[in-house]
Every structure is written in structure tokens, then in C-alpha cells.
Amino acid sequence: MAEPVVKLSNVWKIFGDRADEAMAAVKSEGLTKPEVLERFGCVVGVQDASFEVPRGEIFCIMGLSGSGKSTLVRHVNRLIEPTSGTIEILGNDISAMNARALRKVRAQQIGMVFQHMALMPHRSVRDNVAYPLEIRNVPKSKRWAVSDHVLGLVDLTGYEDRLPKELSGGMQQRVGIARALASDPEILLMDEPFSALDPLIRLQLQDQFKALVAQLRKTTLFITHDLDEAIRIGHRIAIMKDGIIVQIGTAEEIVMNPADDYVREFVQGISKLKLVKAHSIMGPLDKAPGPLGDAPRADEGADLDQLIDLSAETALPVVITQNGVDVGYVDKTRLLRGIQGGKQE
Amino acid sequence: MTDDTAATAVPGGPLTEGPVVTAASDIEVDRAALDASIATFVEHNAGYYRKSFHRIHESTSSFPNTFNLWAAVAGPFWAAMRGVWGMFWTFLILEIMAWVQIGRGLWGNPGASLMEQAERQRARADEFLERAEAARSAGQDPERFEKLATNIGRAADRSIEKATVLNSEALNIMLIGLGLLALFKLFQGLYANKIYEKQYSKWRIDPTSVESGFSRRRAGIGAALVAAIAPLTVYKFTVASPWEALNSFPEKPISHGILGVDDETLFTRLATWLEAKIDAAAVAGADVFDGVTAGVRSVLDALTLALNGTPWPVVMIVICVTAWRAAGPRVAIFTAAALAYIALLGYWEIAMETVALVGAAVLICIIIGIPLGIWFGKSRRAYNAAEPVLDLMQTLPAFVYLIPIIAFFGTGNPPGILATIIFGMPPVIRLTALGMRGVPENIKEAATAFGASRGQVLRDVEIPLALPSIMAGVNQTILMCLSMVVIISLIGGGGLGKTILESLQYAAKGPGLLGGFAILFVAMVMDRIVQGAFRQSGER
Numbered sequence: 041m042a043e044p045v046v047k048l049s050n051v052w053k054i055f056g057d058r059a060d061e062a063m064a065a066v067k068s069e070g071l072t073k074p075e076v077l078e079r080f081g082c083v084v085g086v087q088d089a090s091f092e093v094p095r096g097e098i099f100c101i102m103g104l105s106g107s108g109k110s111t112l113v114r115h116v117n118r119l120i121e122p123t124s125g126t127i128e129i130l131g132n133d134i135s136a137m138n139a140r141a142l143r144k145v146r147a148q149q150i151g152m153v154f155q156h157m158a159l160m161p162h163r164s165v166r167d168n169v170a171y172p173l174e175i176r177n178v179p180k181s182k183r184w185a186v187s188d189h190v191l192g193l194v195d196l197t198g199y200e201d202r203l204p205k206e207l208s209g210g211m212q213q214r215v216g217i218a219r220a221l222a223s224d225p226e227i228l229l230m231d232e233p234f235s236a237l238d239p240l241i242r243l244q245l246q247d248q249f250k251a252l253v254a255q256l257r258k259t260t261l262f263i264t265h266d267l268d269e270a271i272r273i274g275h276r277i278a279i280m281k282d283g284i285i286v287q288i289g290t291a292e293e294i295v296m297n298p299a300d301d302y303v304r305e306f307v308q309g310i311s312k313l314k315l316v317k318a319h320s321i322m323g324p325l326d327k328a329p330g331p332l333g334d335a336p337r338a339d340e341g342a343d344l345d346q347l348i349d350l351s352a353e354t355a356l357p358v359v360i361t362q363n364g365v366d367v368g369y370v371d372k373t374r375l376l377r378g379i380q381g382g383k384q385e
Numbered sequence: 386m387t388d389d390t391a392a393t394a395v396p397g398g399p400l401t402e403g404p405v406v407t408a409a410s411d412i413e414v415d416r417a418a419l420d421a422s423i424a425t426f427v428e429h430n431a432g433y434y435r436k437s438f439h440r441i442h443e444s445t446s447s448f449p450n451t452f453n454l455w456a457a458v459a460g461p462f463w464a465a466m467r468g469v470w471g472m473f474w475t476f477l478i479l480e481i482m483a484w485v486q487i488g489r490g491l492w493g494n495p496g497a498s499l500m501e502q503a504e505r506q507r508a509r510a511d512e513f514l515e516r517a518e519a520a521r522s523a524g525q526d527p528e529r530f531e532k533l534a535t536n537i538g539r540a541a542d543r544s545i546e547k548a549t550v551l552n553s554e555a556l557n558i559m560l561i562g563l564g565l566l567a568l569f570k571l572f573q574g575l576y577a578n579k580i581y582e583k584q585y586s587k588w589r590i591d592p593t594s595v596e597s598g599f600s601r602r603r604a605g606i607g608a609a610l611v612a613a614i615a616p617l618t619v620y621k622f623t624v625a626s627p628w629e630a631l632n633s634f635p636e637k638p639i640s641h642g643i644l645g646v647d648d649e650t651l652f653t654r655l656a657t658w659l660e661a662k663i664d665a666a667a668v669a670g671a672d673v674f675d676g677v678t679a680g681v682r683s684v685l686d687a688l689t690l691a692l693n694g695t696p697w698p699v700v701m702i703v704i705c706v707t708a709w710r711a712a713g714p715r716v717a718i719f720t721a722a723a724l725a726y727i728a729l730l731g732y733w734e735i736a737m738e739t740v741a742l743v744g745a746a747v748l749i750c751i752i753i754g755i756p757l758g759i760w761f762g763k764s765r766r767a768y769n770a771a772e773p774v775l776d777l778m779q780t781l782p783a784f785v786y787l788i789p790i791i792a793f794f795g796t797g798n799p800p801g802i803l804a805t806i807i808f809g810m811p812p813v814i815r816l817t818a819l820g821m822r823g824v825p826e827n828i829k830e831a832a833t834a835f836g837a838s839r840g841q842v843l844r845d846v847e848i849p850l851a852l853p854s855i856m857a858g859v860n861q862t863i864l865m866c867l868s869m870v871v872i873i874s875l876i877g878g879g880g881l882g883k884t885i886l887e888s889l890q891y892a893a894k895g896p897g898l899l900g901g902f903a904i905l906f907v908a909m910v911m912d913r914i915v916q917g918a919f920r921q922s923g924e925r
Contacts, residue, residue, distance in 0.1 A: 147836025154830070223835070
């Protein structure tokens with residue numbers, strides 16, 4: 041694989057006046073979070089986070105409030121300084137940059153969208169979107185052209201001269217996305233962008249956003265507290281709890297093999313129909329009952345929904361194929377267990 | 386705790402487990418936890434207070450339904466012991482009042498002065514009788530002396546009569562005192578538990594800082610306070626001629642004791658010392674002070690030139706048009722009328738001088754105050770350090786700082802402007818700082834995330850978003866500066882304030898009132914125009 045766009049290695053963040061002492065103690069003695077709080081009065085925000093995000097991937101960071109996901113993502117553009125660890129953007133160590141270089145990276149390579157929009161209320165929609173360019177002293181004619189273009193991408197043509205407060209919440213967040221896209225950055229940081237919106241608008245925006253990112257091939261770090269949203273949007277998902285990344289994997293991996301009880305509890309309520317693919321529930325061919333000549337065939341990438349459709353037509357199990365070759369079978373028992381989330385017999 | 390409480394909606398669980406609570410009236414009060422907590426709170430005599438608190442909790446009327454005998458008997462001592470300090474002070478004062486009455490009745494001797502008078506009159510009557518005797522034995526006519534003696538004797542009788550009436554009232558006073566005492570005791574007995582229960586409720590919210598339990602140390606403090614306050618007070622109020630040192634603070638003997646010199650007091654020594662220091666500072670910093678004065682004067686001169694040097698019709702037209710543009714036609718008409726009043730009564734020139742004075746002060750306030758406010762808005766520590774100074778600038782009566790201003794800057798218009806600045810600057814600083822702190826953190830963060838430097842964040846986000854607050858501060862500052870117009874004329878400031886001061890000195894009612902209206906109109910016009918302008922910028 042090519043060089044990752046974002047790479048975090050062993051990033052720690054400890055909040056408090058004695059963060060450095062606490063960090064040293066953690067490294068030498070391996071203190072736990074409550075011990076650090078007790079001995080140094082410091083709060084561990086992020087604990088030993090490492091991951092890589094390749095170009096064009098949507099990487100979701102999922103966790104409840106207070107789990108450190110917003111803190112973690114703010115390390116990527118160094119709105120928060122790490123206590124220890126390195127953060128690389130396109131191979132450059134961002135923690136080693138001086139203020140000027142850092143501002144340049146922020147302005148050109150990273151776009152950010154915030155939960156509460158954070159639009160400037162005194163500027164028109166167009167000037168809000170153009171602000172990242174204005175910071176870089178792009179001339180006004182160019183700024184306006186760019187901002188009209190990105191506003192078009194998020195379907196807001198015709199609203200350029202309005203003030204943010206005249207727009208609905210969903211539209212405001214689209215302005216926020218347009219602003220993040222304005223400087224054509226390599227990376228998008230989405231800090232719970234859709235959490236404050238009502239469910240229907242959220243669904244629309246999720247789809248719109250997914251299509252947009254696929255079209256523009258932006259590398260995205262997407263924060264959410266909603267597992268459904270993470271599954272819907274993310275190529276891979278990292279689950280955070282109390283500052284620790286508990287598990288990283290695709291939606292299917294996480295749903296089928298939760299790393300611990302915490303993750304298991306999370307994925308319990310998730311519908312597996314579209315998520316779980318045939319290859320993860322199939323049994324080996326040699327264990328299959330009877331002749332399967334007439335049995336329906338499905339690709340290993342078929343999801344449970346499709347398997348149910350096939351299985352409903354026949355009493356036979358469904359044979360799973362890989363590149364046209366039979367590799368396994370799914371009978372009714374396996375199908376039902378799969379819907380339950382791969383519960384072991 | 387119990388099955389009843391567990392039945393409240395277990396998510397996903399069956400709802401049939403345990404009885405379902407349907408109405409508030411079905412809910413049983415759980416006493417055990419409450420009793421344990423009351424016992425922790427009261428520490429001593431828990432049984433009694435548990436019962437009392439229960440009765441208070443059961444009670445549906447606001448009338449007290451418990452009586453605390455200990456609180457009634459021990460009074461403030463009980464309150465101190467239990468840490469109910471509000472009750473301690475209230476009833477300490479009330480009980481002392483009752484005790485003063487009792488003391489006056491018992492040994493106060495209210496007829497004492499009349500009795501003394503009667504004694505003297507008696508003595509004089511006796512004296513006259515003696516002289517009458519002497520006159521008689523000398524063969525003279527004693528009648529004159531005898532008459533005098535009987536008259537004075539009668540006066541003495543009247544005095545004694547009055548004294549006995551007063552003395553018989555002493556019994557009444559004592560009875561009133563006893564009645565009051567009994568009443569206060571009754572109140573304490575009735576309300577002690579209610580008040581104590583309130584304290585218990587507060588303690589449940591904040592057990593670390595609300596006093597609880599039963600403490601001998603607190604009882605000791607209470608007793609010491611009572612011992613220090615009650616006997617002296619009762620003594621001073623009941624004895625006819627109390628000890629002199631209690632009447633007024635013995636300032637002279639104490640300063641003599643400290644200084645060891647007879648012809649000086651602490652006051653005179655400190656005053657001379659301060660005076661010498663101020664004089665020395667004025668001499669040492671003469672260049673700086675002169676520089677400040679010159680700077681202020683140049684601003685004032687520029688404004689005066691603009692307002693009084695420009696032909697008056699131009700100035701009038703500009704003011705009226707400004708009022709129209711900023712605040713609409715109604716204010717413009719009012720402005721024209723006010724200007725006509727000022728001009729027709731011959732106040733034009735000094736009114737413009739006043740405007741120049743206030744304008745210079747406001748200008749300097751804004752130039753210094755807004756950057757300071759921005760700084761204080763960003764740095765909590767700087768603001769905390771400056772806060773007391775700002776408070777001082779606003780609360781110190783102007784007359785107090787006029788004195789050092791005269792010492793350092795002399796008299797005239799520039800020192801007047803400096804005094805105005807001291808009084809007028811705090812609002813613009815405070816409201817700028819407030820506005821800066823009110824800028825949402827996430828918008829600042831967003832700007833930073835898009836690569837804005839700190840200067841760009843300040844220029845593009847913080848100042849625009851704080852602007853309404855800053856403008857409110859400027860408006861406040863203008864009004865504060867206007868209110869100083871008359872005061873600065875005390876140290877030689879000119880303008881309309883001076884005409885008012887002169888009218889005041891000669892009790893000239895007519896000119897004083899006319900000048901007062903001129904100031905009022907200047908103030909109203911400035912206020913209307915500025916407010917109109919801010920309202921427009923706020924709407925935008």
C-alpha cells in the first residue's frame with residue numbers, strides 16, 4: 041500500500057499541570073488512568089493511540105462522550121499538542137513543525153467540520169466558505185469563484201449572500217462542509233458533524249457526504265457517537281473507550297468479532313442484514329448435508345439479506361462461491377445464527 | 386433499596402416484576418436512610434431530632450409544630466453549639482435588648498438625676514433656713530430667707546415626686562423586659578427545630594461547608610462572643626453615667642501611647658508624611674506629568690478647534706445631519722431644537738467646549754480602554770489583577786482623586802479630562818473584556834483549524850463578535866464622562882460645568898437652571914445619537 045495519509049504512532053495526551061511528570065511515570069511504571077489522576081491530578085485524554093489511514097479512506101472513530109475521540113482527532117491538526125507520540129501527515133511529522141509551517145498545513149491540507157457548525161455569524165455564507173482561502177491571501181475574485189463552486193457541490197447554490205442564521209441546521213452544516221472543502225485539502229476531519237441534526241436530515245447528509253467524498257477522494261477522519269452512522273459511512277471503524285482505542289476494523293469485523301464486552305454491547309442492537317457477508321457465516325463444503333447440485337449459488341460477498349431471499353425459495357442450503365468456485369454452504373441454522381450476530385452454538 | 390423502587394422501568398425487562406407504583410399517594414416513605422442521615426447530621430441527641438424532623442416533614446401547615454426546650458432555655462448558646470449562626474446573632478441581639486430593659490428596671494434608677502436635683506434643692510433650702518436662723522438671731526427679718534427656703538423645698542418635693550413616678554415605672558420597664566425575653570425564648574423554642582431542619586437540608590446538598598453536629602468548640606466561641614458583647618452593652622445602656630472610654634474611641638491616648646509624643650497623633654503624622662511623599666513624587670515626575678498634560682491638551686485643542694474654530698452654521702448642520710443619519714428624523718428634530726436653545730441663550734461656545742472636553746476624554750478612554758479590555762478578555766490573570774483597580778476607579782468618589790490630580794497635574798482642562806478618564810474608562814474595559822470572553826470557543830477553534838494566526842483570529846473572529854459588547858461599553862463610557870462635566874469645573878475645568886459652579890457659588894437660581902438645561906440637552910443629544918448609531922450597527 042502507498043504511504044498512509046495520516047499516521048499516528050503511540051500518541052498520548054495527558055491533561056493537567058503535571059502532565060510531563062505523569063507521562064514519565066506512566067512510561068516507567070505503567071500507571072493506570074485512575075492512578076495518574078490520584079498521584080498527579082492529571083486526566084488521561086488519549087492513551088497510546090496508533091493507526092494509519094490510507095488515501096481515500098473514511099476512517100470512523102466511534103465512542104461515547106468523554107471517550108477522547110474529539111481530543112484524538114484534534115491532534116491531527118495539532119489544535120491539541122500531544123504529550124508524547126508522533127503524528128505524520130503525508131509523511132511529515134506535524135509535531136516538529138514551527139507555527140508558520142503548521143498554519144500552512146492547516147490551511148492547505150486539512151479541512152475540518154465541527155459539531156456545532158462554528159460558522160462566523162457576521163459573514164455571509166460565501167465569505168464563510170471563502171475564509172480558509174482568505175487566510176492564505178487568495179485574491180477575492182478567486183475566493184468567490186471557489187466558494188461558489190464548492191457551495192454548488194453541497195447543493196447550496198443561491199444561498200451565497202445569506203447570513204448563516206438564515207439557514208436551517210442541515211444547510212448550515214453543508215456550509216461547514218463546503219468551507220472544509222474550499223481549500224481542496226487532502227484530509228477532512230469531521231467532528232461529529234451530523235450529531236446535532238434531526239434523523240432524517242442526518243441520513244440525507246450522510247449519503248450526500250459519502251458520495252461527495254468518494255467523488256473527491258478525500259481521506260477522512262470521521263468522529264461519531266453513533267455506531268449506525270459509523271457503519272453507514274466508514275470503511276474502517278475505531279472504537280474508543282476512556283481514551284483507549286479498543287478495536288479497529290471494518291464494520292463486519294467489529295460486528296462479527298467484537299474485541300471485548302464493551303464493543304459487544306455496542307454492536308448488539310445493530311441490524312446485521314446488510315452488514316454480514318456470506319463468507320463469515322458459511323460452513324466448510326465437506327460438512328454440507330446431501331447433494332447440492334440443485335442448491336442456489338451466491339457469491340461470498342452476498343449479504344444476509346440476499347441469502348435470505350435465496351434461502352426462502354428452497355429447502356436446500358445455499359452454496360457460497362468464490363470466483364465461481366464452490367467454497368462453502370449456508371443452511372437455515374447458520375443463516376438464523378448469522379442474523380443474530382454469529383452467536384456460537 | 387426496596388422492590389417498590391426497583392419497579393421503575395428496567396429497560397427491556399418485563400414490567401410485571403413487583404408491584405407497579407401508580408400514584409404518589411401509594412409511595413411509602415423510606416425512613417431508615419433518612420434517619421441515619423439525620424443522626425449523622427445532629428451527632429448528639431439524635432432520637433429527639435429524628436422525631437422533631439419527622440414531625441416537621443409530616444407537617445402541612447407553616448406554623449411550627451415542635452418545641453425545642455433546650456433552644457428556648459439556652460438561647461444563643463444552643464444556636465452556637467449547633468452552628469446555626471444566623472439564629473445565634475439574631476437572638477443574641479434580641480435577648481440583649483430584653484436584658485437591657487430588665488437591667489434598667491432592676492438597677493437603672495431612671496429618676497436618679499431628678500433625685501440628685503432634689504437633693505441639691507433640699508440642701509439649698511436647708512442653707513436658706515440656716516441663714517434665716519442666723520438672721521433671726523442677729524435680730525434681722527428672716528422672712529425673705531424663709532420664703533426662699535419653702536419655695537425651694539417645694540421644688541424639691543416636686544422633683545422627688547417626679548423621680549418616684551419614674552422609679553415606679555422602672556418596675557414596668559423590667560416587666561416589659563421580662564415579657565420580651567419570654568417572647569424571644571418562646572420564638573426560639575418554637576422555631577429552633579424548623580431552622581435547624583433547614584440547615585439540615587442545606588447540609589445534605591453541601592456537607593463539607595455547612596456546619597453540622599454538636600461541638601463544644603463552637604459553644605465556647607458562642608460563649609466568648611456573648612461574654613464580649615452582652616455585659617458591656619447592658620452596662621452601657623443601664624448605668625446612668627457609664628465609664629467614659631466606652632462613649633467614644635480613645636483615639637488620642639492610644640496614638641500618644643504608640644508614638645510616645647504628646648503633640649502628634651497617628652493622623653497628623655500620617656498626613657504630613659503623605660503630603661511630603663506626594664510633593665516629592667510631583668517634583669520627581671514633573672516631566673512625565675507635564676508630558677501627559679501636554680498630550681491631553683493637544684487632543685483637546687484639536688477637538689476645540691474643530692468645534693469652535695469651524696463656523697457655527699457648519700457645526701450645527703453637521704450635528705443635525707449626523708443625528709438624522711444615525712438615529713432618524715425624530716432625534717434630528719430634537720437635536721435642532723436643543724441646539725437652538727443652546728445657541729439662543731448664548732451657550733454655544735461653552736457648550737462646544739463641554740463637547741470637546743467630553744469628546745477628548747471619551748477618545749482617550751477608547752484608545753486605551755479597548756486594547757486593555759482585549760488583553761483582560763484573553764488573560765484571566767491580568768483581569769483578576771486589574772479588577773480591584775477598576776472597582777476602585779468606579780467607586781472612589783471623584784472628590785477623593787481630584788486632590789492628587791491637582792498635586793500632579795495642576796488645575797485647568799487637561800487635569801479635568803484626566804479625572805473624567807479615571808471615572809469613565811472602566812465600563813469600556815469591562816464590556817470589551819466581557820465581549821471577548823463571550824466569543825464562542827468553537828468559532829475561534831474553527832478559524833485556527835483553517836490556519837488562522839492569532840492576529841487573524843482576533844481581527845476576523847473575536848473583535849467582530851465582541852463588537853456589540855464593545856459598543857455598549859463605549860456608550861456607557863460616554864454617559865459616565867458626561868456626568869463628570871460639573872465636577873471637573875471644581876479643579877478649573879471649563880465649559881457648561883463652570884457656569885453651573887458659578888451659579889451655585891452665588892446662589893443664582895435663574896442662570897443655574899438655564900445652564901443645567903443646556904447640559905441636559907448636550908447629554909441627551911449625545912446619548913440619542915450614539916445609541917441610534919449602535920442600534921443601527923446592531924441590526925446589521
